Amino acid sequence: xxxxxxxxxxxxxxxxxxxxxxxxxxxxxxxxxxxxxxxxxxxxxxxxxxxxxxxxxxxxxxxxxxxxxxxxxxxxxxxxxxxxxxxxxxxxxxxxxxxxxxxxxxxxxxxxxxxxxxxxxxxxxxxxxxxxxxxxxxxxxxxxxxxxxxxxxxxxxxxxxxxxxxxxxxxxxxxxxxxxxxxxxxxxxxxxxxxxxxxxxxxxxxxxxxxxxxxxxxxxxxxxxxxxxxxxxxxxxxxxxxxxxxxxxxxxxxxxxxxxxxxxxxxxxxxxxxxxxxxxxxxxxxxxxxxxxxxxxxxxxxxxxxxxxxxxxxxxxxxxxxxxxxxxxxxxxxxxxxxxxxxxxxxxxxxxxxxxxxxxxxxxxxxxxxxxxxxxxxxxxxxxxxxxxxxxxxxxxxxxxxxxxxxxxxxxxxxxxxxxxxxxxxxxxxxxxxxxxxxxxxxxxxxxxxxxxxxxxxxxxxxxxxxxxxxxxxxxxxxxxxxxxxxxxxxxxxxxxxxxxxxxxxxxxxxxxxxxxxxxxxxxxxxxxxxxxxxxxxxxxxxxxxxxxxxxxxxxxxxxxxxxxxxxxxxxxxxxxxxxxxxxxxxxxxxxxxxxxxxxxxxxxxxxxxxxxxxxxxxxxxxxxxxxxxxxxxxxxxxxxxxxxxxxxxxxxxxxxxxxxxxxxxxxxxxxxxxxxxxxxxxxxxxxxxxxxxxxxxxxxxxxxxxxxxxxxxxxxxxxxx
Amino acid sequence: xxxxxxxxxxxxxxxxxxxxxxxxxxxxxxxxxxxxxxxxxxxxxxxxxxxxxxxxxxxxxxxxxxxxxxxxxxxxxxxxxxxxxxxxxxxxxxxxxxxxxxxxxxxxxxxxxxxxxxxxxxxxxxxxxxxxxxxxxxxxxxxxxxxxxxxxxx
Numbered sequence: 122x123x124x125x126x127x128x129x130x131x132x133x134x135x136x137x138x139x140x141x142x143x144x145x146x147x148x149x150x151x152x153x154x155x156x157x158x159x160x161x162x163x164x165x166x167x168x169x170x171x172x173x174x175x176x177x178x179x180x181x182x183x184x185x186x187x188x189x190x191x192x193x194x195x196x197x198x199x200x201x202x203x204x205x206x207x208x209x210x211x212x213x214x215x216x217x218x219x220x221x222x223x224x225x226x227x228x229x230x231x232x233x234x235x236x237x238x239x240x241x242x243x244x245x246x247x248x249x250x251x252x253x254x255x256x257x258x259x260x261x262x263x264x265x266x267x268x269x270x271x272x273x274x275x276x277x278x279x280x281x282x283x284x285x286x287x288x289x290x291x292x293x294x295x296x297x298x299x300x301x302x303x304x305x306x307x308x309x310x311x312x313x314x315x316x317x318x319x320x321x322x323x324x325x326x327x328x329x330x331x332x333x334x335x336x337x338x339x340x341x342x343x344x345x346x347x348x349x350x351x352x353x354x355x356x357x358x359x360x361x362x363x364x365x366x367x368x369x370x371x372x373x374x375x376x377x378x379x380x381x382x383x384x385x386x387x388x389x390x391x392x393x394x395x396x397x398x399x400x401x402x403x404x405x406x407x408x409x410x411x412x413x414x415x416x417x418x419x420x421x422x423x424x425x426x427x428x429x430x431x432x433x434x435x436x437x438x439x440x441x442x443x444x445x446x447x448x449x450x451x452x453x454x455x456x457x458x459x460x461x462x463x464x465x466x467x468x469x470x471x472x473x474x475x476x477x478x479x480x481x482x483x484x485x486x487x488x489x490x491x492x493x494x495x496x497x498x499x500x501x502x503x504x505x506x507x508x509x510x511x512x513x514x515x516x517x518x519x520x521x522x523x524x525x526x527x528x529x530x531x532x533x534x535x536x537x538x539x540x541x542x543x544x545x546x547x548x549x550x551x552x553x554x555x556x557x558x559x560x561x562x563x564x565x566x567x568x569x570x571x572x573x574x575x576x577x578x579x580x581x582x583x584x585x586x587x588x589x590x591x592x593x594x595x596x597x598x599x600x601x602x603x604x605x606x607x608x609x610x611x612x613x614x615x616x617x618x619x620x621x622x623x624x625x626x627x628x629x630x631x632x633x634x635x636x637x638x639x640x641x642x643x644x645x646x647x648x649x650x651x652x653x654x655x656x657x658x659x660x661x662x663x664x665x666x667x668x669x670x671x672x673x674x675x676x677x678x679x680x681x682x683x684x685x686x687x688x689x690x691x692x693x694x695x696x697x698x699x700x701x702x703x704x705x706x707x708x709x710x711x712x713x714x715x716x717x718x719x720x721x722x723x724x725x726x727x728x729x730x731x732x733x734x735x736x737x738x739x740x741x742x743x744x745x746x747x748x749x750x751x752x753x754x755x756x757x758x759x760x761x762x763x764x765x766x767x768x769x770x771x772x773x774x775x776x777x778x779x780x781x782x783x784x785x786x787x788x789x790x791x792x793x794x795x796x797x798x799x800x801x802x803x804x805x806x807x808x809x810x811x812x813x814x815x816x817x818x819x820x821x822x823x824x825x826x827x828x829x830x831x832x833x834x835x836x837x838x839x840x841x842x843x
Numbered sequence: 844x845x846x847x848x849x850x851x852x853x854x855x856x857x858x859x860x861x862x863x864x865x866x867x868x869x870x871x872x873x874x875x876x877x878x879x880x881x882x883x884x885x886x887x888x889x890x891x892x893x894x895x896x897x898x899x900x901x902x903x904x905x906x907x908x909x910x911x912x913x914x915x916x917x918x919x920x921x922x923x924x925x926x927x928x929x930x931x932x933x934x935x936x937x938x939x940x941x942x943x944x945x946x947x948x949x950x951x952x953x954x955x956x957x958x959x960x961x962x963x964x965x966x967x968x969x970x971x972x973x974x975x976x977x978x979x980x981x982x983x984x985x986x987x988x989x990x991x992x993x994x995x996x997x
Contacts, residue, residue, distance in 0.1 A: 187937075188937055189935075189936030189937030189938070189974045190936070191936070320930065320933060321933060321935065323935070323938065324929070324930050324933070324934075324935045325921075325930065326938075327935045327938030327941050328916075328926050328929045328930065328934075328935060328938075328941055328942070328945060329876070329916065329917070329919075329921055329926070330874070330875070330876015330877070330915070330916035330917045330942050331876070332938050333875075334875075334878075334938075334939060336875075336878075336879065337869075337875035339870075339873065339875075345870070370859060371859070388858075388862075388866060388870045388871070389866050389869075389870065389879075390858075390859070390862045390863065390866045391859070460973060461937075461939075461973060462878075462880050462886070462888060462937065462939040462940050462971065462972070462973045462974075463878070463880075463937070463939040464879070464880070509937070509938060510937060511878070511937050511938065511939030512937045512939060512973050512974065513937075514973075544882060545880065545881045545882060545883075741933055745933060745936060745976075745979070748975055748976070748978055748979070749936060749974045749975040749976070750975075751975065752972075752974075752975025752977065753973070753974075753975060756973075774881050774882075774883055774885060775881050775883075775885035775886055775971060776883065776885055780971050780973060781975070781977075782968050782969075782971065782977075783963070783964050783967045783968055783970070783972075783977040783980060783981070784964040784965070784968045786964075786975075786977035786978055786981070788978070789978055
């Protein structure tokens, strides 16, 4: 990287990591040969995202974490479209921590909220277009022609006469051109890459076992550690005896760290055996009394009292009092674990004056700063090397950087490169769950079945309180993430009241794929179905009638219904349910086709999903994300529950926290509504509608209304008896 | 010392004989393509072939793997029909479970070259995917077997 000519040059020089020279032995960047590419000369680096080498390599630096959602394909597509480079020759690198890579709205580097494409579309398009214009200007100067007479295509600049120069040959000259103040972006009608299905760039590495995840990182002289953590959240070590643990062959050290007792060994198995031999006396702290049934009772009591008002429209009290028909119901959903397939882990090489961290994280800047504080270093002495993430779903975006700080603390105690591995049980019992929620619903209808009033009381822990996002996320004491999808229901109802209770409990909670929507869509769309049936109306038509003023909601609702054959006969024993929900800037409707077995087992046979996510980057990835969200949502709807007893999480692995398996996989059909609207998210919005679509279908099949998740066979049998 | 034959190569490793094969493969043989997901044979991320059969390497003490032919994802050629189908059908998302899925799929096709959806579900039920790639797993196995069904079942 001999010459850097853009405005954020100082930022690049500060980090230095971009040059690739700082990579430590044994580490490969996510793309196997990217490290090699980085070491070759890349004279043309017009901005933080693009480097063009003399050898024709085009390296794109990606500031979002690849956790399955496809950003290592969709974001390069945005750049490549404008850059007009050869798509097949692109190399990718994970961005280091640098202000140049901050989220456009968050002020820190991070991946989440289904924002990657939405927030980066303009910036990355401009980055590509700027580079393209500079390459064109360099060629025009060399040829002494008007740049307007030249065009860029497939990694070459071509003039009217057909003369051409490759980007590699132009790299040195382009680096000397000034960046244009403004660039014109391509007319979407001329797109060659964006909007068309492109194969995922990360697939070859992933199917050949070459993709490097955090757990795969290996450093020279590295030790492996597991940590014994308090069985109750917030508990502390009183005393411990490590003599048996230390006698296990391979165990090197046993150290006390703020997060618990760490057994440091030559490998995972040795560390694990050492941990089993530890004797620890815990002070369990003040949360050892927590048990799920007691918490439910508390929540139900709270739901009877007025909470903080999130929305009030019209005169809901009076409208309910005057309603010809009033219905009410209580809904509840449990804590949920993210259960990423790759358990949490973090690899740390801490030296006197610097710290290198390898991990799959969604929160680079926060992790770097928190790690620096824990290590006693300055933030610019800490480098985060983002690996592939074996799933994120929000768990790897931790405001407290729990899995990073825990590893830094162990490294600080042992002063050797160390990788901390969480077992599946550590991961599942170690906290940060989707909150448990309790919702109390009331609706009022007039004599013709028109919905006059809607009252929704939400009870559940705030995710934002106590985090650096509190100021951003809370308004008048209301955590927006607690009521999203509830306070902004799309239906034309004249009187609406939504209030919120946010009890403070020592169970760590966190955003979980689709955050508040993961529960509000279930409650709102189920209860709306109840209202439709109370009104004696078809659930699809009832929704449609209330969405006259919401064209995007209505269009996906109609598309899903039409593709699913709503109203058409089904094989005996099967029924359909529908739901529609907006989240993260996208509008989705799903129709689920289900049957219920004699023992109450819910089988989902088919899901039709219609999405309007605005302008489309990669339809293949959108379809995959819808399938993914539906499976994620079905795991929660049918199986998922984290429960507590005496302050302890009762589940630990996939035997007692089951996920959907292939034999339960419905046929999923995805229909993308053509749209010129601003892009919406796709990573999360597929999750919210599936639980209510299934619950509504179960009601249609059995007359049993499932108001509690998961829809276990026992819960279904119980509901059928009512 | 324990001797192992992995991907056609012989290795000598100095580990406790009860160490699960998974951790020996990952940490001592530097073949991290085989993944840890649960440690109790509930997820299939650690699937390898032992004498051609799909096995959970997290459950096999390394001493029991001596003298057997072990194949990991790194030992499957890139032009294997299953790997090719996996690319063509865009199966992978986060990728963590995919080596295990592919190893299970290859073993299935060896036993049943033309599996039905039910055969696939039976054989692949032990392989969890949190990203929900199951529909594409079915489709890719059909593609690899040369069948031309549309994937999924009605």
